[in-house]
Amino acid sequence: xxxxxxxxxxxxxxxxxxxxxxxxxxHHKVTSGSPVEVILVESPDTPSIGVGEGTWPxxxxxxxxxxxxxxxxxxxxxxxxxxxxxxxxxxDGSDDDFYYHPLVLPQGFTQHDxxxxxxxxxxxxxxxxxHSFSNAVCFQESVCEQGLAPKTIRTAEYSDVANYxxxxxxxxxSQFLQRHCTEKLGVTxxxxxxxxxxxHCNGDIASLTTQxxxxxxKEIEGDLFxxxxxxxxxxxxxxxxxxxxxxxxxxxxxTALAVHVPYDEEDSPIASHTISxxxxxxxxxxxxxxxxxxxxxxxxxxxxxxxxxMQALADYIGxxxxxxxxxxxxxxxxxxxxxxxxxxxxxxxxxGFLEPLEASAIVLVELSAQMISEQLPANRxxxxxxxxxxxxxFNYRWERIIDFLKLHYILSRRCDSDFWKDNRDPKTIxxxxxxxxxxxxxxxxxxxxxxxxxxxxxxASYQYVLYGMGFxxxxxxxxxxxxxxxxxHRQFAKNQHLIERATAQLPSNRELIxxxxxxxxxxx
Amino acid sequence: MSNLVxxxxxxxxxxxxDPNKCGQHGSxxxxxxxxxxxxxxxITQYPIVLTKNGDTGAFTFxxxxxxxxxxxxxxxxxxxxxxxxxxxxxxxPFFVGPKDSETGEHPLCIDINSPTLSKEPKGSxxxxxxxxxxxxxxxxxxxxxxxxxxxxxxxxxxxxxxxxKLLQPLSVEIxxxxxxxxxxxxxxxxxxxxxxxxxxxQLLRLHRTQFFEPIYMMIASLGQxxxxxxxxxxxxxxxxxx
Numbered sequence: 001x002x003x004x005x006x007x008x009x010x011x012x013x014x015x016x017x018x019x020x021x022x023x024x025x026x027h028h029k030v031t032s033g034s035p036v037e038v039i040l041v042e043s044p045d046t047p048s049i050g051v052g053e054g055t056w057p058x059x060x061x062x063x064x065x066x067x068x069x070x071x072x073x074x075x076x077x078x079x080x081x082x083x084x085x086x087x088x089x090x091x092d093g094s095d096d097d098f099y100y101h102p103l104v105l106p107q108g109f110t111q112h113d114x115x116x117x118x119x120x121x122x123x124x125x126x127x128x129x130x131h132s133f134s135n136a137v138c139f140q141e142s143v144c145e146q147g148l149a150p151k152t153i154r155t156a157e158y159s160d161v162a163n164y165x166x167x168x169x170x171x172x173x174s175q176f177l178q179r180h181c182t183e184k185l186g187v188t189x190x191x192x193x194x195x196x197x198x199x200h201c202n203g204d205i206a207s208l209t210t211q212x213x214x215x216x217x218k219e220i221e222g223d224l225f226x227x228x229x230x231x232x233x234x235x236x237x238x239x240x241x242x243x244x245x246x247x248x249x250x251x252x253x254x255t256a257l258a259v260h261v262p263y264d265e266e267d268s269p270i271a272s273h274t275i276s277x278x279x280x281x282x283x284x285x286x287x288x289x290x291x292x293x294x295x296x297x298x299x300x301x302x303x304x305x306x307x308x309x310m311q312a313l314a315d316y317i318g319x320x321x322x323x324x325x326x327x328x329x330x331x332x333x334x335x336x337x338x339x340x341x342x343x344x345x346x347x348x349x350x351x352g353f354l355e356p357l358e359a360s361a362i363v364l365v366e367l368s369a370q371m372i373s374e375q376l377p378a379n380r381x382x383x384x385x386x387x388x389x390x391x392x393x394f395n396y397r398w399e400r401i402i403d404f405l406k407l408h409y410i411l412s413r414r415c416d417s418d419f420w421k422d423n424r425d426p427k428t429i430x431x432x433x434x435x436x437x438x439x440x441x442x443x444x445x446x447x448x449x450x451x452x453x454x455x456x457x458x459x460a461s462y463q464y465v466l467y468g469m470g471f472x473x474x475x476x477x478x479x480x481x482x483x484x485x486x487x488x489h490r491q492f493a494k495n496q497h498l499i500e501r502a503t504a505q506l507p508s509n510r511e512l513i514x515x516x517x518x519x520x521x522x523x524x
Numbered sequence: 525m526s527n528l529v530x531x532x533x534x535x536x537x538x539x540x541x542d543p544n545k546c547g548q549h550g551s552x553x554x555x556x557x558x559x560x561x562x563x564x565x566x567i568t569q570y571p572i573v574l575t576k577n578g579d580t581g582a583f584t585f586x587x588x589x590x591x592x593x594x595x596x597x598x599x600x601x602x603x604x605x606x607x608x609x610x611x612x613x614x615x616x617p618f619f620v621g622p623k624d625s626e627t628g629e630h631p632l633c634i635d636i637n638s639p640t641l642s643k644e645p646k647g648s649x650x651x652x653x654x655x656x657x658x659x660x661x662x663x664x665x666x667x668x669x670x671x672x673x674x675x676x677x678x679x680x681x682x683x684x685x686x687x688x689k690l691l692q693p694l695s696v697e698i699x700x701x702x703x704x705x706x707x708x709x710x711x712x713x714x715x716x717x718x719x720x721x722x723x724x725x726q727l728l729r730l731h732r733t734q735f736f737e738p739i740y741m742m743i744a745s746l747g748q749x750x751x752x753x754x755x756x757x758x759x760x761x762x763x764x765x766x
Contacts, residue, residue: 153581154710156693519580524691524712 004379005223006035009208011194011235012228013042015170016348016365018177020226022066023369025185028376036376039188039220040181044213046230051258051329053287053294054082054274054359055165057103060158062366068180070157071520074513076176078169078289081150081272081509083140083162085358088277091470092413099132099468100273101358102140103163105460107498108491109137115444115463116481117488119473133467137491139498144273146503149512157521161502165359167274167287167294192218197239204343204380205235223380225344226372233336233350240341244352246334250406250428252303252419253282253355256329257313258296261320272509276357278412279312280304281419285356286316290513298331298355303419331355335398340387343380345372352398357408360401363456367397393454400450403433404457404465410437411469440466442478526635528619533655536634541660542647545640546616547604554590556612559674560681563741565608569598571752572745573694574682574712583682583691583712588752591698591706597755611674615667617641632665681735688726690715690739694746698753702760714742 008024010017021040028036063073073079084102091097106114114137122130135141140162143150150164181187196209198219207221227235236242248254275286282299297313306328314321335352339345347368354360371390377383409423410433422428436449445462475481507515529535550556555575558566566572570587577584587610589596598606604613617638621631640647650661657665685691692715699705719739722730730736 152578154576154578155581515579515581519582522576522581522583522686523689524693 002379002381003223004035005377005383007037007222008039008224008226008376009220009222010038010040010226010228011208012046012230012348012350013040013174013178013189014228014230014348015174015177015362016230016350017042017226017228018174018181019062019362019365020228020347020369020372021187022177022181022185023062023366023373024376025181025187026066027373030186031184037188038181038186039190039222041190041192041194041208041210041220043193044191051170051256051294051296051327051356053167053170053289054285054356054362055168056359056363056366057163057165058363058366059165062369064158066177066180067184069523071516073176074166074516077166077173078291079166079173080168080270080289080513082165082167082274082287083144083150083272085274085276086144087408087465087468088275090276090278090283090408090412090414091468093278093416099464100134100138100141100144101461101464101468102134102138102144102273103165104138104140105458106137106463107139107495108487109460112484112487112491113444113446113481114488114491115467115473116475116478117485117492118467119475120482134464137495138464139495139502142499143502143506144271147269147272147508147510148503148506149272149509150506151512152505152507153512153515153519153521155521156524161506164272167289169289190218190220192216194234197235202342205239223343224376224383227344227346227350228348230349231332231353233346235344236336236339236341236346236350240344242341242346243337244332244334245337246332247354247402248333250402250430251333251355252300252423253298253333254331255301255306255309256296256298256331257306257309258294258327258329259313259317259321259324261293261295261317261324263292267510267514270509270513274359277316278414280308280417282309283357284313284316288509300419303417303422338387338391339368339394340390342387343383345387345390347372351394354398354401354405357405358401358457360405360456364394364397364401367456368394396452396454397456399430399432400456403430403436404461406430406433407462407465408469411466411471413470436462440471440473442474443481444473525637527637528621528633529636530621531618531632531634533651533657537649537651537655538643539650540642540645540647541617541650541658542640542642543614543660544647546613546638547599547609548602548639549616550589550604550610550613551596551599552594554593554595555586555588556610558585558587558610558612559671560585560677560738561670561674562608562611563738563745566610567741567745567748568607569748569751570606570608570610570745571748572742574691575710576712583686585678585682588711588749590752591708591756595756597752597759600759611667611671615664615671618661618664618668620668620672632668680733681738684730684733684735685714685739688718688722688730690718692718696749698749700753700760701757702762703756713746714739716743 010021017040021038025038028034030038086098086100088098118133118136143162150162151160182189192210192212194208195211198207200206205225207219210218225235270288277284281303284297287294297309299309333354339351348365375386377386410429412420414420445459447459450459566587572587574583575586589598598604617635617640619633621633623630650658691712694711694713696708
């Protein structure tokens, strides 16, 4: 029981496997004589899913942690800047129906909430003078609408003018991380099939039997095994049979049709935000990389059929759709009941998956990798305690993400299919979200609604979606929230000023990408 | 607008040059690029810092001339008042042209719109009666040569500063007597903490490459920010007592 946790074996070399390997190796300083050893085993012929293209600003910290230059990352992973998401046609489906969930917090958010003032001003304005919430309180919407980058070539790497994450090519990213992890961070890489899982008498995994393509058998012992094997969940799901909690009763999406769409011109503009456009029984994602767009239709096969979904995707993309190869990916919405079982922890798709509406997949990998790295159990004796914490933390996080994704659906006024109507049915809405919605009838989402240390989405994100979707909070009994109009007017004016300054100063997303390829960022 | 043309004795023989007017080329600049070989002269009056090129993000050494955009505190009454005039100004109106694809040489160019040039006999002629180069023209060529060499020195120095992580953003809040406070942004200087933590081997390297001196000169030159503040206070003072 006092055997120290030193040898960590990761199964799977997709985004999840390499991010976890990089975090662990960097945190435990594997290259400078640490007793911790990180081994990654990847099956030579399992293709990675490779459609995870959206990240959170947390990715900047992960890259910094691993000692990666932002210039190299952008050059080699086809990466571009992402400043949030634009939700089109989610409210009522009309052509001018859109709102933003930007990455910059509402102006002055940490001191005093502008939401009540915005609501009050809007109630008094006529239709023409109404400001969307995201545009009234945040300068980033204008930056995105004009296709501008979140920084300039003079901004130091990983610094910003406006908060940002990335869009990236997941396949290239895995290869890039593999090179970095093996060459710089001391991760050992083995390309081999896992053919057997060998247990200790206490049920822990003792070792993996592996076979390389030239039929060499090798047994790999380990103290901790990390399952990054993707949807098949080789260790946690298949070996340990940890149950899967299905949440398709809340989130109905179960299929994705994905395509790579080439740009019309080499220098076509690149959107600096994810575009998510609601459809009859789902929605279409649209992510701009350097050389192509990644576009996909996620839908619920309970409410539409593949041919209709395919047609919707074709209509969205236009004439060039006919020459593209469509990949169909089944989506099983949900997660494992526990994530860390005995000396095995699942990270990535092996732990679970939800529709990519808020790019929660990669951020959950980063959060998992960080927690495993920081709380790596000193020995087997304390591992069960850390496992328990890990399971509590991530169960909480998955529930919060499910709530937040569901929030996008429940306020829609679309009624073009039962998909939307059923999404509004209280029977499909988690009680935790129903409670929040009741509280928010009289005040805006606030940090006091989200008091755990393990929150994923801040209250500001709930505000952006709630008020973007047209929710009315009634302040008649909470008028004390409107007691500092002077402050509010100052902040609204400041936001206006920031819009002018940012849009005058920032280059287009494409222009900045070209400059990074030519000159690179400096470190300061 | 400047208008650069290749300088030739036959085309430009009749031109006169008034070097006292070259300061006009920098009258509306609040910083000017400088080279390593003039640091010693610059520190008598100018803060030497780095800024980033707006197009490429590359670092450039500059002498600070003012705080607001377009503010050159050394410029008043149509005159650049300083002990030392930066090379980038003194070389006016001459430029090194882009490499000639046939000869492989950089032609000497001139800005024919420069206020220093005139067809009237103001200043001294560019060329002698026999078409020989005037003393001023020869001097200007030397300045250009110094700038070209200096650019190479600058790059070597810069590379070492970046490699040893000796640069840091310079962020100063500045209060004036008669103007609104301002914040210096987008400027960089030596990271003294990092400088003091260099290893013996790194220090030896600085010594061998002779980059110790410019590092100390840059640090010391920051004190001239106070001179600039004083110049601005005096300039903006309701009682003109320049």
